[in-house]
Amino acid sequence: MSGVRAPGGEVEGAPDRRTPAERAAELRRLIEYHNERYFVLDAPEIPDADYDALVRELRQVESEHPEVITPDSPTQRVGGAAETQLFAPVRHRIPMMSLDNAFEQSELDAWADRLRRQLPDVDLEVLDFSCEPKVDGVAMSLTYVDGRFVQAATRGDGVTGEDVTANVATIRVVPHELKTPAPHHLEVRGEVYMPTATFAELNKRAELQGSKTFANPRNAGAGSLRQKDPAVTASRPLSFWAYQIGEIDGAVPETKAAGASSKRRQSKGAWPPASQSAALALLGAAGFPVSPDARTVRGVTAAFARCRELEAHRHDLPYEIDGVVVKVDDLSLHERLGATSRAPRWALAFKFPPEDRTTRLLEIMVSIGRTGRATPFAVLEPVFVGGSTVRLATLHNEDQVRLKDVRPGDLVIVHKAGDVIPEVVGPVLGPGAEVDAEGATAADRSPPWTFPTVCPACGSPLTRLPGESDTYCTNIDCPAQRVQRIVHFASRSGMDIEGLGEERVVQLVEAGMVADPADVYLLRAEPLATLERMGAISSKNLVDAIEDSKSRPLSRLLVALGIRHVGPTGARALARDFGTLGALRNAGAVELAAVEGVGEVIADSVAEFFSNPKNVAAVDRLVALGLRTDEPGATGPRAGATAAVGGGPAVAQTLSGKSVVVTGTLEGYSREGAEEAIVSRGGKSPGTVSKKTYAVVVGDSPGVAKTKKAEELGVPVVDGTRFDELLETGELPG
Ligand code: IVH
Numbered sequence: 001m002s003g004v005r006a007p008g009g010e011v012e013g014a015p016d017r018r019t020p021a022e023r024a025a026e027l028r029r030l031i032e033y034h035n036e037r038y039f040v041l042d043a044p045e046i047p048d049a050d051y052d053a054l055v056r057e058l059r060q061v062e063s064e065h066p067e068v069i070t071p072d073s074p075t076q077r078v079g080g081a082a083e084t085q086l087f088a089p090v091r092h093r094i095p096m097m098s099l100d101n102a103f104e105q106s107e108l109d110a111w112a113d114r115l116r117r118q119l120p121d122v123d124l125e126v127l128d129f130s131c132e133p134k135v136d137g138v139a140m141s142l143t144y145v146d147g148r149f150v151q152a153a154t155r156g157d158g159v160t161g162e163d164v165t166a167n168v169a170t171i172r173v174v175p176h177e178l179k180t181p182a183p184h185h186l187e188v189r190g191e192v193y194m195p196t197a198t199f200a201e202l203n204k205r206a207e208l209q210g211s212k213t214f215a216n217p218r219n220a221g222a223g224s225l226r227q228k229d230p231a232v233t234a235s236r237p238l239s240f241w242a243y244q245i246g247e248i249d250g251a252v253p254e255t256k257a258a259g260a261s262s263k264r265r266q267s268k269g270a271w272p273p274a275s276q277s278a279a280l281a282l283l284g285a286a287g288f289p290v291s292p293d294a295r296t297v298r299g300v301t302a303a304f305a306r307c308r309e310l311e312a313h314r315h316d317l318p319y320e321i322d323g324v325v326v327k328v329d330d331l332s333l334h335e336r337l338g339a340t341s342r343a344p345r346w347a348l349a350f351k352f353p354p355e356d357r358t359t360r361l362l363e364i365m366v367s368i369g370r371t372g373r374a375t376p377f378a379v380l381e382p383v384f385v386g387g388s389t390v391r392l393a394t395l396h397n398e399d400q401v402r403l404k405d406v407r408p409g410d411l412v413i414v415h416k417a418g419d420v421i422p423e424v425v426g427p428v429l430g431p432g433a434e435v436d437a438e439g440a441t442a443a444d445r446s447p448p449w450t451f452p453t454v455c456p457a458c459g460s461p462l463t464r465l466p467g468e469s470d471t472y473c474t475n476i477d478c479p480a481q482r483v484q485r486i487v488h489f490a491s492r493s494g495m496d497i498e499g500l501g502e503e504r505v506v507q508l509v510e511a512g513m514v515a516d517p518a519d520v521y522l523l524r525a526e527p528l529a530t531l532e533r534m535g536a537i538s539s540k541n542l543v544d545a546i547e548d549s550k551s552r553p554l555s556r557l558l559v560a561l562g563i564r565h566v567g568p569t570g571a572r573a574l575a576r577d578f579g580t581l582g583a584l585r586n587a588g589a590v591e592l593a594a595v596e597g598v599g600e601v602i603a604d605s606v607a608e609f610f611s612n613p614k615n616v617a618a619v620d621r622l623v624a625l626g627l628r629t630d631e632p633g634a635t636g637p638r639a640g641a642t643a644a645v646g647g648g649p650a651v652a653q654t655l656s657g658k659s660v661v662v663t664g665t666l667e668g669y670s671r672e673g674a675e676e677a678i679v680s681r682g683g684k685s686p687g688t689v690s691k692k693t694y695a696v697v698v699g700d701s702p703g704v705a706k707t708k709k710a711e712e713l714g715v716p717v718v719d720g721t722r723f724d725e726l727l728e729t730g731e732l733p734g
Pocket residue numbers: 096097098099132133134135136137138139140155190191243244325343344347349734
């Protein structure tokens with residue numbers, strides 16, 4: 001392959017006789033030199049890609065020889081040049097495509113029919129198929145040059161992903177050096193995932209520490225991978241299955257070891273592999289983990305039988321799978337079959353149907369959100385469904401409870417698909433059934449549940465406005481609302497204060513230590529340490545985390561304030577455009593609505609928020625406590641002196657030409673706000689799902705028709721909680 005140039009001006013292929021310490025020192029010198037050219041003198045000498053290669057090589061040397069790391073190494077600094085290179089964009093030379101999905105036997109049969117039509121000379125009953133577990137993780141592309149790991153990139157939108165080399169380098173099972181000779185440039189594709197046992201342990205630890213738990217192994221894996229600090233990734237053991245060879249270029253080197261001639265013949269001759277099963281064998285021999293549950297079977301009937309077999313045993317595996325990928329084994333047929341714009345024709349993902357489970361509904365309770373909205377929810381006997389243990393499930397609103405007619409004590413059906421919020425479908429004892437699975441009859445049921453008339457937290461009357469489905473506690477001093485406002489303030493998308501989760505906030509409010517977000521900044525370690533489950537160390541950690549949060553950019557503060565309709569994306573657009581809190585709070589609705597990505601709904605809400613003297617006083621108090629009030633890198637026309645180079649659109653066109661359908665309510669967005677966010681990123685947001693739809697985003701109380709249609713057409717479904725991620729990256733969950 002041409003263009004793979006060793007950084008630092010070395011001649012490709014020349015033997016490097018320097019010790020790792022010498023090479024690391026040289027790389028540090030080069031990086032410092034180019035940092036100065038770039039950051040101080042504003043006169044860079046080398047393209048960014050070359051600079052990235054230097055940093056990447058230094059990280060590589062340091063990860064292989066930790067003894068050469070120095071405290072002043074650019075890789076060890078928080079912030080600064082090395083950090084800005086984390087998650088840099090990486091273009092995939094061969095796009096990372098999606099797979100077509102099949103949910104039912106008829107769709108598997110239709111795929112077989114298509115294969116028969118395209119391969120009239122092939123008898124599908126004697127054709128080999130590779131049947132591989134579809135691991136529910138994060139797709140990853142790993143690059144090896146001369147047998148050494150040099151880069152890891154996420155799938156992104158299939159064309160451009162993110163550079164996560166430093167984090168993937170901490171995954172123990174990812175080889176840093178290949179065990180067998182391989183082509184000069186080798187790209188290996190696979191899935192980074194979190195084993196089920198690791199996930200359970202991580203959540204147990206998080207629960208004990210009072211920090212947030214993850215909904216499922218996929219989220220935990222993806223979250224761990226996106227850590228800015230690779231040490232955090234390393235502390236949450238991730239794993240990897242290799243499933244495909246991507247780009248290969250250059251020859252397989254000769255092995256020099258004596259007596260290796262037969263091995264050499266075997267390994268050299270084996271590249272490039274002729275079949276998927278041979279590719280998996282080569283990857284396994286090179287040191288990559290390959291799922292032991294991947295099987296090659298003869299004939300399409302046997303392939304579909306293998307799908308059913310894996311479905312029946314899915315929970316016996318030590319990792320989460322959501323289906324089976326069936327691939328034509330013979331790679332020469334891949335060329336004949338080709339691909340559509342989205343997916344190859346030689347493979348199909350058989351997706352398991354969402355699982356429904358039965359459990360006992362213990363109680364129906366009502367929670368009060370930060371805006372005072374009263375949401376009924378089901379307290380369930382814990383049940384493992386859709387990849388996680390479900391204890392609580394939303395019942396949405398008063399009408400939904402009535403429609404479903406679920407009552408405390410009922411045996412109910414719980415439904416959960418992937419990331420989607422668990423839902424109580426209805427009682428097992430539905431119309432027509434006289435007894436439930438445990439022998440209870442209709443006469444044994446408790447009376448229909450009725451919505452409480454007063455707030456369970458403060459006792460004020462609950463009100464439901466005519467024509468609306470939601471019920472509210474309108475007492476602004478309600479302690480439950482207070483708690484939720486502080487929890488939201490400290491949440492990951494807000495001020496991101498580690499260790500200040502719901503349980504801790506309840507404790508602090510009950511102890512009279514905090515009543516609103518600003519009080520958080522007055523907490524001191526000593527009094528905190530007197531609380532239950534709070535030692536000297538955790539108190540200090542919490543105070544440090546609170547102090548640290550003062551430097552979050554303006555966009556975080558805007559989210560944390562809980563302004564209606566302002567989610568992370570809208571907040572970033574506003575902060576980038578205005579640059580400072582001062583400029584933003586004095587703007588009128590018209591000026592606010594002029595920001596790219598901000599429509600009238602958000603603009604009106606922000607203007608209204610800052611016109612309320614109570615809100616202004618609360619914000620002033622936060623500012624007086626030393627919170628940061630500007631946005632680094634603000635580029636907008638109103639950002640004044642902070643404006644940087646470049647005059648492109650304020651919002652990246654991540655959804656350019658893509659059509660994204662939204663169903664249900666998304667937290668932090670009104671319907672219009674969500675549409676605006678899609679359109680401002682170059683996308684479309686039609687009201688109906690079609691084959692061309694890029695993704696359907698499913699929020700709270702989604703429309704059944706849209707989700708069903710998405711499943712029928714194989715359109716990817718994205719959980720509402722990941723909407724911001726979709727907007728920001730244009731990327732679909734794997
Ligand atoms: S092959 C061109 N094999 O499923 C298609 N994908 O829905 C290349 N996945 O993004 C993918 N296990 O992240 C393939 N054994 C496997 C897989 C697998 C999981 C994921 C992968 C991909 C997604 C497609």
